[in-house]
Amino acid sequence: xxxxxxxxxxxxxxxxxxxxxxxxxxxxxxxxxxxxxxxxxxxxxxxxxxxxxxxxxxxxxxxxxx
Amino acid sequence: xxxxxxxxxxxxxxxxxxxxxxxxxxxxxxxxxxxxxxxxxxxxxxxxxxxxxxxxxxxxxxxxxxxxxxxxxxxxxxxxxxxxxxxxxxxxxxxxxxxxxxxxxxxxxxxxxxxxxxxxxxxxxxxxxxxx
Numbered sequence: 001x002x003x004x005x006x007x008x009x010x011x012x013x014x015x016x017x018x019x020x021x022x023x024x025x026x027x028x029x030x031x032x033x034x035x036x037x038x039x040x041x042x043x044x045x046x047x048x049x050x051x052x053x054x055x056x057x058x059x060x061x062x063x064x065x066x
Numbered sequence: 067x068x069x070x071x072x073x074x075x076x077x078x079x080x081x082x083x084x085x086x087x088x089x090x091x092x093x094x095x096x097x098x099x100x101x102x103x104x105x106x107x108x109x110x111x112x113x114x115x116x117x118x119x120x121x122x123x124x125x126x127x128x129x130x131x132x133x134x135x136x137x138x139x140x141x142x143x144x145x146x147x148x149x150x151x152x153x154x155x156x157x158x159x160x161x162x163x164x165x166x167x168x169x170x171x172x173x174x175x176x177x178x179x180x181x182x183x184x185x186x187x188x189x190x191x192x193x194x195x196x197x198x
Contacts, residue, residue, distance in 0.1 A: 017126060025132040026123050032134060037194025041133050 002061045006034045008052040023047045070120045070130055077113045080106070105177040112184050137195060142187040149186070150179045 009019050009030075016034075020027040023044060032038035040048070049056045084106050120130035154175055161171040 017128075021127050024129055026128050026135065027126065029132055029134040032194045035194065037196055038134055039195070044133060 001039055001063065002036050003033060004059055004061070005030070005048060008054070008059065009034075012052065019051075022051055067124065067130070070117055070124070073113060073117045073120070077110055077117065080113075081110055102173070102177060105180055108184055109180050112187065134195070138187065138190045141195060142183060142190050145190075146179070146183040146186040149182050153178045153182060 005019075009016070014022070016027050016030045020030045024047075025044065029038065029040075029044075033040060045056050045060055049059045052059060084103075124130050157171060157175045157178065160166075161174075166174070
């Protein structure tokens with residue numbers, strides 16, 4: 001699974017720290033999310049999608065495993 | 067905040083306990099105490115690192131603990147438990163070969179478990195959890 005968090009964060013002109021405070025997680029979690037090294041919980045995915053006003057499937061791209 | 071304070075109290079008590087333990091050893095620190103001291107320093111160092119990281123998160127207005135840090139803790143606990151089983155097997159095997167005392171055997175096993183936990187926590191903390 002990949003995501004577009006970095007793009008949307010840039011679009012909304014937010015720093016990683018700002019985004020972390022808005023969705024109530026640590027900055028390191030945002031770093032790992034942007035590097036695709038962590039799959040968030042459904043709640044965090046929902047919070048991020050709501051913050052950027054996009055559907056979850058727009059923010060997170062599910063790829064079929066071969 | 068309470069958990070962070072509790073962590074620092076725990077670290078201080080471990081540190082003081084070790085000072086008392088090693089202080090009561092006759093003849094001061096010997097070679098036998100070197101390994102436990104190093105392990106205690108590693109474990110206390112990790113606890114301090116976690117404690118200061120929590121404080122800096124609170125200082126930035128972020129939660130001290132979030133879903134990723136909890137998952138890392140759970141994952142490293144489960145992985146270190148699994149590795150520890152093999153470690154105990156090795157300790158028992160080599161303990162038999164070099165005829166270690168029962169107390170030393172248990173001590174080595176416990177210290178090894180602590181080191182394995184620290185290493186697995188560091189691994190998942192810096193590598194992330196990927197698509198688990």
